Amino acid sequence: MSASHLPDPSVIRGLTQRRLGRRDALRMSGLSALGMALAACGVQGQGAKPAASAAPDAVAKFWTGKTKNGHVDFANWPLYMDPKKPELKKFTAETGITVNYQEVIQEMGPWFAKVQPQLAAGQPIGYDLMVITNGIQFSQFRDSGFLAPMDHAKLPNFTKNAAEAYKKTAYDPDNQFSIPWASGITGIAYNPDKIKRPITKLADLWDEAFKGKIGMLSDTQELANFGLLANGVKPADSTADDWEKAAEKLKEQKTKKIVRNYYDQSYIDALGRGEVWIAQAWSGDIFQKNVSEGSNLKFVIPEEGATMWTDNMCIPITAKNPLDAIMLMDFLYQVPISASLAEYINYVCPVPAAQEQIRKDAAAASGEDKDYLESLADSPLLFPTETDYAKLHYYVTFATPSEQQEFQKTFEPIVLG
Amino acid sequence: MTQTLQRPMPVAERSVPKPRRRITGGGLLSVYTWLIMAWLMVPILVMIAFGFNDTKGRFNQRWQGFTFKWYGRLNEYPELTRALLLSLGIAVVSAIVSGALGTGIGYALGRYRFKGSNTLNGIMFSTISSPELIMGASLLTLFVSLNVGTGPATITIAHIMFSISFVATVVRARVITLDKSIEEAAADLGATPWTTFWKVTFPIILPAVFSGVLLAFALSIDDFVVTNFTAGTYETFPLWIWGSSRMGLPPQVNVMGTLIFAIGAVFAIITGIRGRRGSRRAG
Amino acid sequence: MNRVKRQLAPYLLILPGSLWLLLFFVVPMFTMLSLSLQEGDVVNGYRFTFHWQTYVDAMEDYRTQLIRSLIYGLIATVVLIVLAFPAAYWIAFYGGRRKSTYLFLLLLPFFVSFVLRTISWKQILADQGPVLSPLRDAGLVPDAFHLLGSPAAVIGGLVYNFLPFMVLPIYVALERIDPRVVEAARDLYANPALAFRKVVFPLALPGVFAGVLMTFVPTTADYVNSEVLGGPETTMIGQVIQKQYLVNSDYPTASALSFVLIAVLLIGVFAYARALGTEDVMKVAAR
Numbered sequence: 001m002s003a004s005h006l007p008d009p010s011v012i013r014g015l016t017q018r019r020l021g022r023r024d025a026l027r028m029s030g031l032s033a034l035g036m037a038l039a040a041c042g043v044q045g046q047g048a049k050p051a052a053s054a055a056p057d058a059v060a061k062f063w064t065g066k067t068k069n070g071h072v073d074f075a076n077w078p079l080y081m082d083p084k085k086p087e088l089k090k091f092t093a094e095t096g097i098t099v100n101y102q103e104v105i106q107e108m109g110p111w112f113a114k115v116q117p118q119l120a121a122g123q124p125i126g127y128d129l130m131v132i133t134n135g136i137q138f139s140q141f142r143d144s145g146f147l148a149p150m151d152h153a154k155l156p157n158f159t160k161n162a163a164e165a166y167k168k169t170a171y172d173p174d175n176q177f178s179i180p181w182a183s184g185i186t187g188i189a190y191n192p193d194k195i196k197r198p199i200t201k202l203a204d205l206w207d208e209a210f211k212g213k214i215g216m217l218s219d220t221q222e223l224a225n226f227g228l229l230a231n232g233v234k235p236a237d238s239t240a241d242d243w244e245k246a247a248e249k250l251k252e253q254k255t256k257k258i259v260r261n262y263y264d265q266s267y268i269d270a271l272g273r274g275e276v277w278i279a280q281a282w283s284g285d286i287f288q289k290n291v292s293e294g295s296n297l298k299f300v301i302p303e304e305g306a307t308m309w310t311d312n313m314c315i316p317i318t319a320k321n322p323l324d325a326i327m328l329m330d331f332l333y334q335v336p337i338s339a340s341l342a343e344y345i346n347y348v349c350p351v352p353a354a355q356e357q358i359r360k361d362a363a364a365a366s367g368e369d370k371d372y373l374e375s376l377a378d379s380p381l382l383f384p385t386e387t388d389y390a391k392l393h394y395y396v397t398f399a400t401p402s403e404q405q406e407f408q409k410t411f412e413p414i415v416l417g
Numbered sequence: 418m419t420q421t422l423q424r425p426m427p428v429a430e431r432s433v434p435k436p437r438r439r440i441t442g443g444g445l446l447s448v449y450t451w452l453i454m455a456w457l458m459v460p461i462l463v464m465i466a467f468g469f470n471d472t473k474g475r476f477n478q479r480w481q482g483f484t485f486k487w488y489g490r491l492n493e494y495p496e497l498t499r500a501l502l503l504s505l506g507i508a509v510v511s512a513i514v515s516g517a518l519g520t521g522i523g524y525a526l527g528r529y530r531f532k533g534s535n536t537l538n539g540i541m542f543s544t545i546s547s548p549e550l551i552m553g554a555s556l557l558t559l560f561v562s563l564n565v566g567t568g569p570a571t572i573t574i575a576h577i578m579f580s581i582s583f584v585a586t587v588v589r590a591r592v593i594t595l596d597k598s599i600e601e602a603a604a605d606l607g608a609t610p611w612t613t614f615w616k617v618t619f620p621i622i623l624p625a626v627f628s629g630v631l632l633a634f635a636l637s638i639d640d641f642v643v644t645n646f647t648a649g650t651y652e653t654f655p656l657w658i659w660g661s662s663r664m665g666l667p668p669q670v671n672v673m674g675t676l677i678f679a680i681g682a683v684f685a686i687i688t689g690i691r692g693r694r695g696s697r698r699a700g
Numbered sequence: 701m702n703r704v705k706r707q708l709a710p711y712l713l714i715l716p717g718s719l720w721l722l723l724f725f726v727v728p729m730f731t732m733l734s735l736s737l738q739e740g741d742v743v744n745g746y747r748f749t750f751h752w753q754t755y756v757d758a759m760e761d762y763r764t765q766l767i768r769s770l771i772y773g774l775i776a777t778v779v780l781i782v783l784a785f786p787a788a789y790w791i792a793f794y795g796g797r798r799k800s801t802y803l804f805l806l807l808l809p810f811f812v813s814f815v816l817r818t819i820s821w822k823q824i825l826a827d828q829g830p831v832l833s834p835l836r837d838a839g840l841v842p843d844a845f846h847l848l849g850s851p852a853a854v855i856g857g858l859v860y861n862f863l864p865f866m867v868l869p870i871y872v873a874l875e876r877i878d879p880r881v882v883e884a885a886r887d888l889y890a891n892p893a894l895a896f897r898k899v900v901f902p903l904a905l906p907g908v909f910a911g912v913l914m915t916f917v918p919t920t921a922d923y924v925n926s927e928v929l930g931g932p933e934t935t936m937i938g939q940v941i942q943k944q945y946l947v948n949s950d951y952p953t954a955s956a957l958s959f960v961l962i963a964v965l966l967i968g969v970f971a972y973a974r975a976l977g978t979e980d981v982m983k984v985a986a987r
Contacts, residue, residue, distance in 0.1 A: 038734040038748060078664055102496060104650070106663060109947035116742060116949060117557070118649045121566030125650045140949075143743045212844050254932055261849060261931050266663035273478070274828050275846075401741050412948060413761055415932075416940050443794040450790040450802070453783065457809045457863065460820030464812060467823075478823060518717035529710035537718060544725055546913055548921030548965070550938050554945055554958050555728035561951065562731045578724040581717050610709065641815050641924065646945065655815045662819050662928075674816045681811035685804065 059149045066323045071098050073321070074328070075127040077311065078103040078265055079285050080181070082344040091331050097324045105130070107219055107264035108137040119146045119318060128319035129328060131181045131311045134171040135221050135395045136404060138178075141314070147177040148315040154326045155179065157333035161351045169310065170397070178312035179329060182284075182341075183348035185381060185392060186222055186307040189271060189281030189299045199278065202230045202302040206249075211258050215270055215279035216250075218262035220411040221395040222307065223250055226280060227411075228396075229305040235396045240403075243396075243410045250414050262415045271297060283381045284346035299381070301391060308348075308392035342382055343373065355383050461678065468671035477668050487668040497669060500657035504638050507569060507653065511576035512634040518577070519584025519633070520626050524618075526585065527592030541582040552579060553646030560647065567649035575647045576637040583636065584629035591625035631688075635681070736955035746952065754956045762940050762957065766964065769937040772851065773920030776858040777866075780915050781908060783859065784866035788907075789900075792874035803871065807864055818857055818928045825853055825929070849931025857925035862918065866911040873907025874900070909976055916972075917965050937961055 074088075081087070081101065088099045105111045111132070115125045132138055141147050152159060158179050166180050190199050195210065205214055205226070216223060225235050227246030238246075253259040260276050268285045270276045272295060286299040313329050315322050331337060333350075339357035342349035349355070355377055362373035380388045398404040471482035492498050522541070526534055544552070556575050560567055595618070603613040619626075641655040648656055658670055736754060740746035759766070791802045809817065825831055825847040835841045847853050877900060885895040923938030930936075937957065944954035 038730065038737065103664070104660070106660075107947070109949075113946045113949045114650055117561050118566045118568065120561075121564050123566035123568065123649075127650070140743050212846065257933070259932060260846075264663070269663060269665065273826065275826070275848075401744065405741065408948065408950075409761075416762070416765075416935060416943055443790050446786055446790040447794065450787045453787050453863075454802075454805050457806065457860070460817050460824065460860075461809045461812055463824055464816060464820050478826070478828070518720055521713040521715075522717040525710040525713040531710040534710075537714060540718075540721055540725065544721065546917055548918050548938075548961075550921045550923060550941060551958055551962060552725070552728075554941060554954065555732040556724065557945060558732045558735045558951065558955060559724070559728040562735065574724055578720060581721060585717065610706070635811075639813050641813075645942075655813050658813065658815050658819065662822075666819065670816070674812055677813070678811045682808060685811075689800065689804065 059151050062148050062317075063151045063154075063322070068097070068323050068327070069321045070096060070324065071100070071321055072129055072324045072328050073100045073102070073127045074325075075102055075104050075130040076181075077105045077131060079268070079288050080131070080311075080345055080347075081341070087332065087337050087341055090337065091328055094331070095327060097327065099328065102127070105132075106266070108133050108135060109219065110264075112137040112140055115146075115316070116140075116144070119144070119316060122318060124318045124320050125316055127316065128321040128325040129313060129315060131313055132178075134169070134310050134312065136398075136408075138171055138312070142172070142177055146317050148317050148319065148322055150175055150177060150179065150315075151326065154323075155330045155333070157330045161333050161335055161338070161353055163350055163352050166310070166350045170394075171310075172312070178314045179333075180350040181311045181313050181332075182345060183308060183310040183350065185283040185301060185348070185384075186217070186225070186280060186309070187283060187299055187301045188278065189286045189297055190278035191271060191274075191296070192298055193296060194274070194277040199298075199300055200303055202226060202304045204302075205278065205280065206230070206253060206258060208256060208258060210278055211256070212260050213277040214253065214259050215267045215276035216253065216259055216262050217267065217280045218264055218415045220408060220415065222280065223262075223414060224396060224407070224411050225307040225393060226250075229302075229307075229393065232304070234305075235307075235393045238396055240406060240410075243407060247410050247414060250411075254414070283348075287346040288344070301380075301388075305391050305393055308389075308394060343376060346376070346379075346381060348384060349382055352383075464671050465675045465678075468668055468675050470668055470671075472668065477666055477671070487672045491669055491672060493669055494667060496652070497654075497657055497661075497667070497673075500652040501654045501673060503569060503651065504654040507573050507576060508634045508637040510573050511580055511637040512630045514573075515577045515580035515584050515633045516626060516630040519581040519629055520588050520622075522581065523585035523588025523629070524592050524622070527589040528595070541585055544579055544582040545586070549579075549640075549642035553643035556643070557646040567647050568651050571647040571649075572644050572651070572653065575643045576633075576640060579640075579643065580633035580636055583632050584626075587629040587632065588622060588625050591622050595621065628688075631684075638677075732955045732958060735951050736959055738952050740952075742949040742951070751952070754952045755960065758953050758956045759960055762937060765935050765937045765940050766960065768935070769920050769961075770964065770968070772855055772858065772926075772934075772936060773916050776855050776862070776919040777912055777916045779855070779859050780862060780866040781911065784863060784870055784911065785904075785908075788867045788870040788874055792871050792877075793879075799875075803868075806867060810864060814861060815924065818861065818924055821857055821860065822848060822928050848929055849934065851930075851934050853929040854926045854934045854936075857929045858919045858922060861925065862915045865914040865918075869910035869914065870904060870907040873904045873910075877903050905976065909972070912972060913969060916968065920965060920968075921961060 080103070085099075085101060088101060092098055111130075118125045132141060152175070158175075162179070167175060169175075172178050188199055188202070188205065194213070204210075205216070216226075224243065224246055227250040228235050228238050228242060230249055231242070231245055233242045233246070261270070263270060263279070267276070267279045267281060268289055271279055271281070272289060272293060281299060283299055286297045289295055290297055313332075315325050315329075319325060332341065335351060335353045335357050338349060338351040339354035339361065342351075342354055343358060343361070358373055358377040362370050362377060365373055376382055384392070396407060398407065467477050467480075468487055469483050469485065470477055470480055471484040471486075472479070522537065525531070526537065553575065556571070556578075557567070559565075560571055565571070599617060599621070600613050603617045604610075608616070639655065640653075641659065644653050644656055645659070652660065654673070658666065661667075661670075734748060735746065737748060737750050737752060738746035739749045739751045739754075787806070791799055791806075795802050823829055827846050827848070832841065832845070832847060836843065836845070881903075882895055882899060885899045886892075890898065920936075921938050923936060923942050926934050926936040926939055927942075938961075941954055941957045941961065944950045944957065948954075
C-alpha cells in the first residue's frame, strides 16, 4: 500500500492553516477603516442647542468691546434703495461712517446656502448687515446661531417709531435678532399692453390664454402660498394633504405649458423684456421699474388672497463692524429717513409716522410730484389698512424640522423638475 | 492557372509632380469649415460690439449708438473690478503652484518607470475627464465636513487641483521625447542630478512648462462651475457675471471681456510666431 | 547612495502633486459618499446612519431629469461628431502649412469666458433679440414662439461650448494618418468614399473615442447651458444637483444624486469602450 491512500499533505495544510491570509486581513481592516472614516465624516450642526431665544447675557457677551470702525458692508436685495442712495449719504454725513451697499441677495435659499459654510466655520462673510425674509431660512439662520442678538439700548429710534405689530412678530418676538426693513406683498404683476383684460384673480395665472407667457417665483414658500390660496386653503391652517393638492395645482402650469419659467428677483427683468406678460411679483418692484424705465406695468392683489412677508435687517454673528451696522439700522428708523425710503421703494413702511411725513412732503411739492406723493400716502401697498390685512397671509410655518422637510420635498420638484 | 493575388508595389516615386494643395482646396469642406468658424465667433462679435453700445446703465440689449466711453469708465462698478482682480490673483497663484506640482508629476511620469505610475495616470485622467460639477460638489462636501469655510483660499485650492493634471500632461508629452543622452553627457561631465536638471533639462522643457502654466492660468480665470461651489460670498469675474446677468450686464463687462480676449489672442499669436521661428531655426 | 537617490527621484518628484490630488480630489469623493449616507438637516448637523434610502428617493424623484440629461448628452455628442469631423478633416488634410492657424482660429472664441459666451447666446436668442424680432415682424413665427427654454436651445448651447473638445482629438488622429496610406487605397481602385470608409474613418476612431470621452461626460453633467438657455421643461440633472447643494442646502440628497450621475456616466463610457474595443480606452488614458 503506497502513501497514496493518505490524504495529500497539502490538503491537510489547507484544512488546518488559517483561512485568513495577511492580505485578506489588510483588506478587511481597510474596509472597516473606510467604514469608520465614512462614519467620522459627520457635519457639525450649529443648532444642537434650542436657540429659539437668546440667553439673557448673550447681548452683553456679544456687544462688549465692540468699537466703531467707520465702515459698514451692507448686503441687500435689488430694488430696495434709490440708486443714488440719498439715505446712506445722509448717514455718512451725520456719522462719518462709510457704507458699501451691495445688492447681492436674489433669493433666500441660495443666500443661506452660500453663507452657511462660512458662518458655520466662524468666518466673516464680508457683510456686517444683511436683509433676510421671514420664513424657513430666517429660522435656519436663527437656530444655527448665525445672528447677532440685538441690543435695544442702541436702537432708540426703532423703539420710538416702529409700529407695535413689528415688535411682536411670530418669527422674532421682541426683535431679539432683527428689526424690519420693509414688508411686502406678493401679488400679480402684468403688462397691460400685452394683456388686454383686467387681471383680478389668482386663477388668471392658470389662464391658458397666456400660455407660455406666465412667470412664477422659484421660492417654494411663495409658490406654495399661491397654490394653497388658489385652492381656497389658508396657508396658516394648511396640512400636508393641502400641500399635496396645492403642488398638483402648481404642476398643472407645467404640464399645460402655461408657465414660462420660475424666477428669483429676475422676474422683473423678464417682464420688462417681454419674456413673460404676467407674473407672480413683489409689490414695490413694479413701481420702481415703471419709474426707472418708463414701463407701464400694473400690480394687483388677487381676490383669493395674497402673501405678505417682512424683510428684516440682521447682523451676522461674524460681522467685523457690528457697532457701525446697528447705528445704521437705527438711523433708518428716523421718521424722515424712513419716509424717504418708502417714497422710493414703494414697500410697506414699518414706521406709521412716515405716512404723515409723506403727506407733508406732498404738501410741500407741486404738480406731478405732489400727485405721486399723495397717492403714495394713501396707497394700501405702503400703508395697508385692516381690511387689506384680512386678505394677506404669511408663509406656512412648521412645528418640527421634519414637517419643514416634508414641505420642501413636496414643492421642490415643481421648480427643480 | 492559379493566380496569386499580389499586392501591387507601392509607387515610391511619382514622375508627375503632385498638384499643390490650394488653401481653398476641398471645395465644399472648406466652405463648411469657414462657416463653422464664423458660427463660433458670433457671440464673441456680439459681445465686442455691445461694448461700444451707447446705452444708459445696465440695460445693454438694444443697439443705441456707437461710443468709446465705456472703455474710459471701467471702474464704475467697484465690485466688478474687485471680482476681476480676485480672478487674476487666483489665476496667477494657481498657475504657479500647479505649474510646479504638475511639472514634477509630468517629468516623473515621462522620464521614469515606477510603481504606482498607473494609478497616478488613472487619477490624472479622472481629474481631466471628471465633470466639473462633481469636482466642485465633492470639494464643497469636504470643506463643509471639515468646517473650514469657503473663500479665496478654497477657490485657489480647487483651481490648483484641476490644473495639475493639465500641466502634467503637457510636460510629460515633452519629456517623453527628451533625448536622454544630453543628461547622460552632463552626468559624465561631473554634474549632480540636481545640477543636471536645473541647468540642462529644465531649460529644454521650459517651453512645455510655460505652455502648461499658461493653460493653468486660462483654466483658472475662466472657471465657473468649480468656483461656484467653493467661493462662498466672494466673487470672481465669471461669478460676478453670472450673478449680475439677472439684473442686466453693464457694458463694462463686455469691455473687460473684449480686453481679456484681445490680450489672450495677442499672446497666443506671439507665442505661436515665436514657436514657429524657433522650430524653423532649429531646422 | 546615488542608486537609492535615483530610485527615490520619481517618488519625490510626484510627492507634492500627488498629495494635493489625493487630498483634494480623492478624499472629497469619500466625504461626498459619506454625506450621501447621512441624515439630518443643515441646522442641526448630519450623522452617518448608512441611510441609503436617500439614493432611492433621489432616483425616484429625479428620474426624468437623469434620463433627459443622458438623452441631451447623447444627442449633443452625436451632433458634435457630425459637425466636428468634416472641419477636423479639412484642417488635417487641406490645411497645409496653415494648419495651426486654422486651429487657432477655431479655438479663438474660447478665450472669452464660457459664462459670457453662453449669456451672449441668451441675448442673441432672446424673444426680443436680433434673431426672433425680424422673424416675428415678418410674420414667419407666431407671437408666442420662443427659442430660449427649448431643448434645441440647450443642446445648441452644449454643442457650441464643446465643439473644440471634439474637433481637436479627431484632428490629432487624422493628422497622424500617413497620406500614403490613403494613396495606397486609391491605387487599389478605391473611390474616395470607399477610401474614407475603410481606411480613414477606422484610423480616426481613436480620436472620435477621445472626443466622445471629452464631450459626453461634461455635456450630460452640464448645468450652465440649461440654466441660461433652458426653461422648466429642460431641467438637467446638473441643475438639480447644483440646486440641492446651493439653494436647498440638502447635502445628502445632492451627494447621492452626484454618485448616481457618476455611476451613469461610467456605465455609459464603459459601454462605449466595450463596443469599440478596450485597447482604445488604455491608449487614450495613457496619452
